[in-house]
Amino acid sequence: MKKHNFSAGPSVLPQEVLKKASEAIVDFQGLGLSLIEISHRSKEFIAVMDKAQALVKELLALPEGYSVLFVQGGASTEFVMAPYNLMKIGGKAAYLDTGSWSSKAIKEAKIFGDTVVVASSKDKGYNYIPKGYDVPKDADYIHFTSNNTIFGTQLNEFPGDTLKVVDMSSDIFSRTLDYSQFDVVYAGAQKNMGPAGTTLVIVKDEILGKSGRQIPSMLDYQIHADKGSMFNTPPVFAVYVSMLTLEWLKENGGVTGIEKANEEKAALLYAEIDNNPSFVGFAAKEDRSKMNVTFNLTDTSLKEKFDSLCVAAGISALNGHRSVGGYRASIYNALPLESVNVLIKAMQDLNK
Numbered sequence: 001m002k003k004h005n006f007s008a009g010p011s012v013l014p015q016e017v018l019k020k021a022s023e024a025i026v027d028f029q030g031l032g033l034s035l036i037e038i039s040h041r042s043k044e045f046i047a048v049m050d051k052a053q054a055l056v057k058e059l060l061a062l063p064e065g066y067s068v069l070f071v072q073g074g075a076s077t078e079f080v081m082a083p084y085n086l087m088k089i090g091g092k093a094a095y096l097d098t099g100s101w102s103s104k105a106i107k108e109a110k111i112f113g114d115t116v117v118v119a120s121s122k123d124k125g126y127n128y129i130p131k132g133y134d135v136p137k138d139a140d141y142i143h144f145t146s147n148n149t150i151f152g153t154q155l156n157e158f159p160g161d162t163l164k165v166v167d168m169s170s171d172i173f174s175r176t177l178d179y180s181q182f183d184v185v186y187a188g189a190q191k192n193m194g195p196a197g198t199t200l201v202i203v204k205d206e207i208l209g210k211s212g213r214q215i216p217s218m219l220d221y222q223i224h225a226d227k228g229s230m231f232n233t234p235p236v237f238a239v240y241v242s243m244l245t246l247e248w249l250k251e252n253g254g255v256t257g258i259e260k261a262n263e264e265k266a267a268l269l270y271a272e273i274d275n276n277p278s279f280v281g282f283a284a285k286e287d288r289s290k291m292n293v294t295f296n297l298t299d300t301s302l303k304e305k306f307d308s309l310c311v312a313a314g315i316s317a318l319n320g321h322r323s324v325g326g327y328r329a330s331i332y333n334a335l336p337l338e339s340v341n342v343l344i345k346a347m348q349d350l351n352k
């Protein structure tokens, strides 16, 4: 039976990407060798890394002066690397607290120094994005989580007159933004780009080497940038599959094209939530995420019926995060419109 994969992460990838990836496991480019058994310094793999980096720059329309890194340790390691590389000794960092991932990032930053939380939406269970806060001008940087995967809220503005560091794990490549306003962007691959195992980091070269800290090599952006993400063995499979997904994205209209498709999917699903008396949305309307759509039943006694309608329709991984409950439909780039329509039909069938 065809499955409709609403998983929040690791999550849906294009079928053609999965097919190409599986072929490369057995025989990479007709070499008679697997992608995962050749040297990362072979010309074949270096071409993969170069292409992946070039596609990131092209798809996000990055100007000159940025390095694209593929590192390991997940987005969670970036919670450490960002302050390590950017917070000056005796300096200060600013954070916007919009959910569990932000608060985890804040916890790590506090290890390095004065960490100011400029605003938080914790008071309402993180169902909205704070606005109208001040960003201290003397902060070494301000950190944002652009999309709150667990709560289903998304930022549209990134204020502040200092360096900007953004965790885009769950909405990278999903919408057009002026990426040149950012100094560091990072994203674990497994939400919208590829398999778990690599983290994309985009860093503005001119900001590096200024913290005054001695940074362990594996946590030093400068070293990864200087070595072209080949300081040690990169996660070759994760980088390769990410490259395939970026190729797929380019062939399917790039970020502008996918943004339109994402807006359409989100609009249909939110309209159903708003019009269907059995459901209520979780996030404040103006802050709704176009990637993770969170909602609840108005009458929880209907849970068993709705869950079985979902199973019968091939809908997979619709449960909300264990900390929030309810439902969460993750509608990342690779999730087809058809899957959204199948979900909408199950929501309508609940009232029959």
Ligand SMILES: *Cc1c(COP(=O)(O)O)cnc(C)c1O
Pocket: 009, 073, 074, 075, 076, 077, 101, 145, 147, 148, 149, 167, 168, 169, 170, 188, 189, 191
């Ligand atoms: C999933 C997620 C993370 C954690 O990513 P890991 O790669 O598991 O460390 C961090 N931030 C956001 C916004 C996420 O969605």
